[in-house]
Amino acid sequence: MRKVHLITFGCQMNKLDSELAAEALADAGHILVADEAEADLVIVNACSVREHAERRVLSRLARFRGRRESENGFRLGLMGCFAERDGEALLAALPYLDFAVGTRQFFRLPEIVDRLEDGDCGLVLLSGGTESGPGVGKAGPRRRHRGIQAFVSVMRGCDNRCSYCVVPDVRGGEISRPPVEAAAEVRSLALAGAREITLLGQNIDAYGRKDGWSLAGLLRLIDAEVPDETGLVRLRFVTSHPRDVTRELAGAVDSIPRVARHFHMPAQSGSDRVLFRMRRGYDRAAYEERLAMLRKEVPGSAVASDFIVGFPGETERDFLDTVNLVETAGFQNIYVFKYSPRPGTPAARDFADDVPDEEKRRRNRTLLAVQERIGLECGRRLIGTRQLVLAEGPSPRDPDRWIGRTGENRVCVFPSPPSGEDWRGCLVLLKVESATHLTLFCRPAHDGSGEAAKAVPNEEDESWL
Ligand code: SAH
Ligand code: SF4
Numbered sequence: 331m332r333k334v335h336l337i338t339f340g341c342q343m344n345k346l347d348s349e350l351a352a353e354a355l356a357d358a359g360h361i362l363v364a365d366e367a368e369a370d371l372v373i374v375n376a377c378s379v380r381e382h383a384e385r386r387v388l389s390r391l392a393r394f395r396g397r398r399e400s401e402n403g404f405r406l407g408l409m410g411c412f413a414e415r416d417g418e419a420l421l422a423a424l425p426y427l428d429f430a431v432g433t434r435q436f437f438r439l440p441e442i443v444d445r446l447e448d449g450d451c452g453l454v455l456l457s458g459g460t461e462s463g464p465g466v467g468k469a470g471p472r473r474r475h476r477g478i479q480a481f482v483s484v485m486r487g488c489d490n491r492c493s494y495c496v497v498p499d500v501r502g503g504e505i506s507r508p509p510v511e512a513a514a515e516v517r518s519l520a521l522a523g524a525r526e527i528t529l530l531g532q533n534i535d536a537y538g539r540k541d542g543w544s545l546a547g548l549l550r551l552i553d554a555e556v557p558d559e560t561g562l563v564r565l566r567f568v569t570s571h572p573r574d575v576t577r578e579l580a581g582a583v584d585s586i587p588r589v590a591r592h593f594h595m596p597a598q599s600g601s602d603r604v605l606f607r608m609r610r611g612y613d614r615a616a617y618e619e620r621l622a623m624l625r626k627e628v629p630g631s632a633v634a635s636d637f638i639v640g641f642p643g644e645t646e647r648d649f650l651d652t653v654n655l656v657e658t659a660g661f662q663n664i665y666v667f668k669y670s671p672r673p674g675t676p677a678a679r680d681f682a683d684d685v686p687d688e689e690k691r692r693r694n695r696t697l698l699a700v701q702e703r704i705g706l707e708c709g710r711r712l713i714g715t716r717q718l719v720l721a722e723g724p725s726p727r728d729p730d731r732w733i734g735r736t737g738e739n740r741v742c743v744f745p746s747p748p749s750g751e752d753w754r755g756c757l758v759l760l761k762v763e764s765a766t767h768l769t770l771f772c773r774p775a776h777d778g779s780g781e782a783a784k785a786v787p788n789e790e791d792e793s794w795l
Pocket of ligand 1: 533
């Protein structure tokens with residue numbers, strides 16, 4: 331039996347994989363420890379989408395070198411996309427690394443740990459094959475979610491071939507889980523206490539397209555199979571590819587009250603020339619048309635986006651097209667990444683990484699500054715409105731205040747509940763008093779009688795609309 335500490339880098343999919351890995355290990359009798367100093371097995375679950383992430387992972391691994399060399403029995407492993415892509419080379423290069431396990435084999439961690447005990451170090455289990463799949467984790471959600479939020483992977487892999495992206499290589503092609511199975515997992519997580527569940531997929535709008543299912547249908551099925559009494563208050567999904575967002579999906583989001591009116595629909599660039607070279611499969615006009623469709627079909631919805639700056643050949647003019655998109659689209663939030671050539675991808679092969687790093691950094695800062703201004707304007711427009719907020723708990727920055735989120739994914743900060751009351755996982759009605767570009771500062775809304783509105787557990791209060 332081992333004391334295992336898991337360290338996770340990267341996206342929500344990676345975080346979910348860590349939870350599933352933890353569950354598999356716990357089921358096999360191992361103990362998960364929060365403090366890495368107590369562990370005798372450390373597993374680093376690492377992302378390889380950008381080079382920067384890989385460098386951070388390598389220095390994290392190197393920090394265990396001393397313990398691996400001096401502590402008898404201490405073992406170090408790597409899982410996730412980085413392991414999938416470079417596991418063999420890393421094992422050869424890093425004598426203190428004991429194993430590497432890929433993105434579709436990590437459920438075999440208990441077996442790997444057994445083999446470690448037999449002295450079988452230098453183990454590589456990379457994916458390939460079909461023996462695993464998105465059903466990983468069927469063992470049940472008993473220890474899966476922390477607090478009120480939980481994630482459910484409804485599809486894995488990606489069939490797109492964006493020229494810069496390593497995901498199709500490290501996670502394989504799209505495989506969707508049957509809707510009934512996904513709905514059953516959502517239901518059991520809700521019954522185990524999850525109030526907000528996020529469905530995950532690299533390109534979730536393509537859910538089930540090879541099998542005759544759709545994301546809209548899945549949302550409707552979950553709404554029917556997981557009634558309010560289970561405690562499920564909110565359902566989210568990420569990430570939406572602009573080409574695959576349909577009117578049918580928008581209709582489902584609009585008509586199911588528990589589905590958050592929020593889309594994460596990365597544009598990546600506002601320049602047609604760059605989008606074409608990125609092989610995104612849409613141009614700027616098509617992106618804007620999808621955005622307009624969402625705004626019309628799902629009134630009040632919020633859209634977040636990702637952008638890559640400094641893509642090969644991106645001129646100042648291309649960049650200004652991106653700036654213009656951010657200025658006009660009214661995103662709720664954006665994530666900006668400096669282009670990072672990933673070995674094996676078409677962009678790395680065909681184009682020189684010709685935008686200097688300093689220039690990438692400047693574009694990154696500029697774009698974030700534009701969004702900060704837009705975010706502030708959006709936030710200020712919400713001052714005085716009432717918002718239904720899912721309370722998450724005390725703010726990590728200020729223990730006297732709590733945080734929560736609106737359905738549109740805006741972070742709200744509000745005074746702690748009266749002593750003796752625990753609002754965690756409750757919907758609370760708040761009034762926005764002030765705003766920064768990312769945060770709304772709120773007070774409990776008053777219901778007219780002078781009394782603060784009470785927390786509303788488990789039910790949508792339409793009166794705020
Ligand atoms: N499947 C999601 C994105 C997965 S990767 C989608 O298509 O939207 C998350 C983000 O990382 C991407 O949206 C992109 O903005 C960024 N990214 C991916 N590859 C990158 C690279 N080589 N360099 C810089 N950013 C990258
Ligand atoms: Fe990568 Fe494009 Fe697939 Fe997203 S849609 S995972 S960016 S290939």
